[in-house]
Amino acid sequence: MVHFEHVKKNYADGLCALEDVNLHVDKGEFVFIVGASGAGKSTLLKLILREELPTAGTVRVNNVDVARLRRREIPFFRRSIGVVFQDFRLIPHMTVYENVAFALRVTNAPVREIRKRVPFFLNLVGLADKARQMPEHLSGGEQQRVSLARALVNTPSLLIADEPTGNIDPAMSCDIVDLLGEINRCGTTVLMVTHQIPLVQRFGHRTVAISQGRVVHDGRIGGGSARKQS
Amino acid sequence: MVHFEHVKKNYADGLCALEDVNLHVDKGEFVFIVGASGAGKSTLLKLILREELPTAGTVRVNNVDVARLRRREIPFFRRSIGVVFQDFRLIPHMTVYENVAFALRVTNAPVREIRKRVPFFLNLVGLADKARQMPEHLSGGEQQRVSLARALVNTPSLLIADEPTGNIDPAMSCDIVDLLGEINRCGTTVLMVTHQIPLVQRFGHRTVAISQGRVVHDGRIGGGSARKQS
Amino acid sequence: MRASSLSYLLREGMRSIFKNRMISLAAIGVLVACLLLVGASHLLTQNVNSLVGYLESQNEVMVFLDDAAKGEDLTYVDTKLRALDNIASVTFISREEGLKTWMEQLGDDGTLLEWLVEDNPLQNSYRVVLRDLSRMEETLSQIRNIAGVETISASREMAQAVTSLKDGIARAGFAVVVILAGVSLVIVANTIRLTVYSRRKEIGIMKYVGATDTFIRLPFIAEGILLGVISATIAFLLLWAGYTGFVRWVQEGSFAWAGILQSHIVPFSSVASRLYLYFLAGGVGIGTLGSMIFTGKYLKV
Amino acid sequence: MRASSLSYLLREGMRSIFKNRMISLAAIGVLVACLLLVGASHLLTQNVNSLVGYLESQNEVMVFLDDAAKGEDLTYVDTKLRALDNIASVTFISREEGLKTWMEQLGDDGTLLEWLVEDNPLQNSYRVVLRDLSRMEETLSQIRNIAGVETISASREMAQAVTSLKDGIARAGFAVVVILAGVSLVIVANTIRLTVYSRRKEIGIMKYVGATDTFIRLPFIAEGILLGVISATIAFLLLWAGYTGFVRWVQEGSFAWAGILQSHIVPFSSVASRLYLYFLAGGVGIGTLGSMIFTGKYLKV
Numbered sequence A, B: 001m002v003h004f005e006h007v008k009k010n011y012a013d014g015l016c017a018l019e020d021v022n023l024h025v026d027k028g029e030f031v032f033i034v035g036a037s038g039a040g041k042s043t044l045l046k047l048i049l050r051e052e053l054p055t056a057g058t059v060r061v062n063n064v065d066v067a068r069l070r071r072r073e074i075p076f077f078r079r080s081i082g083v084v085f086q087d088f089r090l091i092p093h094m095t096v097y098e099n100v101a102f103a104l105r106v107t108n109a110p111v112r113e114i115r116k117r118v119p120f121f122l123n124l125v126g127l128a129d130k131a132r133q134m135p136e137h138l139s140g141g142e143q144q145r146v147s148l149a150r151a152l153v154n155t156p157s158l159l160i161a162d163e164p165t166g167n168i169d170p171a172m173s174c175d176i177v178d179l180l181g182e183i184n185r186c187g188t189t190v191l192m193v194t195h196q197i198p199l200v201q202r203f204g205h206r207t208v209a210i211s212q213g214r215v216v217h218d219g220r221i222g223g224g225s226a227r228k229q230s
Numbered sequence C, D: 001m002r003a004s005s006l007s008y009l010l011r012e013g014m015r016s017i018f019k020n021r022m023i024s025l026a027a028i029g030v031l032v033a034c035l036l037l038v039g040a041s042h043l044l045t046q047n048v049n050s051l052v053g054y055l056e057s058q059n060e061v062m063v064f065l066d067d068a069a070k071g072e073d074l075t076y077v078d079t080k081l082r083a084l085d086n087i088a089s090v091t092f093i094s095r096e097e098g099l100k101t102w103m104e105q106l107g108d109d110g111t112l113l114e115w116l117v118e119d120n121p122l123q124n125s126y127r128v129v130l131r132d133l134s135r136m137e138e139t140l141s142q143i144r145n146i147a148g149v150e151t152i153s154a155s156r157e158m159a160q161a162v163t164s165l166k167d168g169i170a171r172a173g174f175a176v177v178v179i180l181a182g183v184s185l186v187i188v189a190n191t192i193r194l195t196v197y198s199r200r201k202e203i204g205i206m207k208y209v210g211a212t213d214t215f216i217r218l219p220f221i222a223e224g225i226l227l228g229v230i231s232a233t234i235a236f237l238l239l240w241a242g243y244t245g246f247v248r249w250v251q252e253g254s255f256a257w258a259g260i261l262q263s264h265i266v267p268f269s270s271v272a273s274r275l276y277l278y279f280l281a282g283g284v285g286i287g288t289l290g291s292m293i294f295t296g297k298y299l300k301v
């Protein structure tokens, strides 16, 4: 599903955010990505979404080399990926409902479909009563959950979530990871960046640790088979 | 230092974010504020900063009734409070250095002072090498730390921090709470919202729990004298 | 495109205008101001043209007849003259009338010429007013070919002056309208650029969620069209009110020139529909193009 | 205010312009366009005024002398006429010259008047050109009081027409400049409004960090002033180039009217410094005021 081969990413100012990253995630996997602040986790996800292009190496997602995508194809490529952004990225002038519906509208979904799916997913993240609010009138955790609902509403084949529980209390964080696990069991590949080690330990999925742009650990934390990087 | 008396906060749409809140924080205290997403924690902090006004009850900070502040006095009032915002609120067109320096400039600090203090605090949060970056080129955790440096640079008498470790890895989170503790020992009152129960347990400061707009617990978690709300 | 998307687009466009009242008002203000400028200079040109048309009608050609031409010959010349297509009016002036007028013009000194009545040195003549001064030469040669016509006296300089004046005004008017339209375009384009710029984040987000360029653009375009229509209508109504007021002021005015102005002012109704059409085309065109061009820059994410 | 803050403010203003190139360019574009419009209409008014001044100088008064006035009397009248302050030029036309000119004007028919040479019915006269037509009546009565003057023939209608034309142009020119300035103000204010609007978040952040209103405003004002100066300079240079090109075009033109235009076109140098001053005042004023007014709205947090 996601394949990084000798990927290197330098930002415009010469900063090397990723260095020789090799990572293979199969269809249906659930992977935690952990690492210190500034390690390069978000950069990794940005490469998957083609928000940034790799400086060297190849990134293949769904058997597509992201660097080879033509401009016209990018939107369709992105629709197959659900994203929870670290900074939420809600559209400020649309209500919560419209923000979630937007991800369906871009796919030309029929109104009936939108009317059914949007309330369902808002309910799933516990925001059914906030549907008509504007994002700026939500608490931090609520915004984050809207972002999650938007990522899920399309039933994407790949879900990438950048600290989706960073602003959410522990109890609800567990619920959300449970939810992601549920979705994962239904066939969606999940990549989730998190700082909350308790979560990682509790759910025991494959965990990739990044430090200073390099993958330093790959495998279950505390037992399980760790595939150490060469 | 901070006194809430029967404070109630209704937002424009009628939503009741805080209900009959009584809270007294003395000078020199370190208080954790915990609670579910949407419980009203940020609202509490916004009332202290006079970003919002209470619907009923009085909020007194530094012996000043915030509702009675005249427009001209607000900036001077705010300068005595250092704030780490949940959404960072960095000025997008200024570099990291300028963002931190800005909090000094507004106080008409001399250039010598700025040149000394800004690098010192950037170093304290581990961002000495990012001084010339623009905020949008920083990782989530780095932006959060810039916000922290800006809150500290003024040596405020009151520091309020809204999830200052939400985007930061556990190791660095500990360092940051250590840092806040250090500052607290030097006399600054600290109010910190957090979801990370391990932190709360480890540092064992007074903890205020909020649920659905009400203070439901006040005191040390796990031992210590809990002052239960009536 | 599905009906659902279409309704979404229209709804978005409309809602955006109301939501971003600030920006919409700014854009409408700018567009209205520009349309007003262009419209006002168009009306001015039209009026000056109408005045010059009057000046032109004041120009005449004197056609002097052979002394031999009498009775039937005169009718013949008359018919021939009236048959020419570039001729607005024909007035016969007999030699007797001519002398009388001349003597009157000289005033007191005219009595000195009384002895001439016996031996009138003047000729029968026609005062001919041309329709189109620029075709003067052609018409003069046609008149010259009529049997019975001896000489023609025409003020070629006056003809040239009026023609070149008309020409100059047409050009100047065109230039002013073109320049103003150009300036308006710059201003409106910049406004739209600012509008789009202030929403660049939003556009980026849409792209990351998988929206195609077209999908992002369409609400902007819908908004542009709507803004164009609103601005055109406001500008049209303002110009209407302003111009009507101006016309009334002129009509009631008692200053010199008022007479000429009063009878040659262009009524608003005669340009209204065309003007509104121009305004609509301009407003919608600029709104649409502006939204299309300037979204482009932020679509590349 | 400390020197450190001052240097910060200036630095911020400048840097902001370069950082927000997009917005700055838009604002400059709009301001330049507006200044150009106002400047161009000012130049136009000046030129039309100069032309009307020429028209005015074409106007003359004929002063006919008593048949009895001869020799010394003529010198006396001459001196008296030249002593009047509203008189631009005085030309003596003797009765013989007058007759000759008349005969020439009549052309062929003039020979008929040859017998008049013996008994010239004309009078000695002066052709007097007035400086200021609006003071005509006053001057005429002064002339009438000079001994030796019999009658005066003056075209009062022409005087009135030119005076009202001048008046009309002065008013119309003023109106156009005022209207354009008003439109420009609306446009520029809207642009600044947009600019400030797109930074409202930033302004809010500054307030939350404890900045006073003044402290937030000053960089905006510095920016406004800088944008004003830049725009004024660009507009001035563009107008200079454009107008010089226009003057050259007229000078080289061979169309009718070219002669009159050529000698009465206003050279750029004669208005340059005033124009630049206006532009600077306008640009800086609008930039400053706009930044001040429109930041206000977002300062209330």
Ligand SMILES: Nc1ncnc2c1ncn2[C@@H]1O[C@H](COP(=O)(O)OP(=O)(O)OP(=O)(O)O)[C@@H](O)[C@H]1O
Pocket (backbone or CB within 6 Å): A011, A012, A013, A015, A016, A017, A035, A036, A037, A038, A039, A040, A041, A042, A043, A044, A086, B130, B136, B137, B138, B139, B140, B141, B142, B167, B168, B169
């Ligand atoms: N657009 C950019 N231009 C320049 N440098 C950048 C840019 N984006 C990120 N960086 C730098 O690249 C490094 C990795 O950033 P990244 O966002 O991937 O970190 P992260 O692992 O997500 O950290 P966090 O947990 O704090 O979000 C950081 O040092 C950051 O400053």
Ligand SMILES: Nc1ncnc2c1ncn2[C@@H]1O[C@H](COP(=O)(O)OP(=O)(O)OP(=O)(O)O)[C@@H](O)[C@H]1O
Pocket (backbone or CB within 6 Å): A136, A137, A138, A139, A140, A141, A142, A167, A168, A169, B011, B012, B013, B015, B016, B017, B035, B036, B037, B038, B039, B040, B041, B042, B043, B044, B086
């Ligand atoms: N400006 C506003 N207008 C209307 N409702 C608001 C506004 N700001 C916050 N709210 C609502 O008030 C409630 C409390 O919000 P608050 O931001 O205080 O929560 P919080 O405890 O900080 O949550 P989180 O941990 O998710 O940040 C939420 O339900 C939120 O939707």
Ligand SMILES: [Mg+2]
Pocket (backbone or CB within 6 Å): A041, A042, A043, A086, A162, B139, B140, B141
């Ligand atoms: Mg990150």
Ligand SMILES: [Mg+2]
Pocket (backbone or CB within 6 Å): A139, A140, A141, B041, B042, B043, B086, B162
């Ligand atoms: Mg909050």
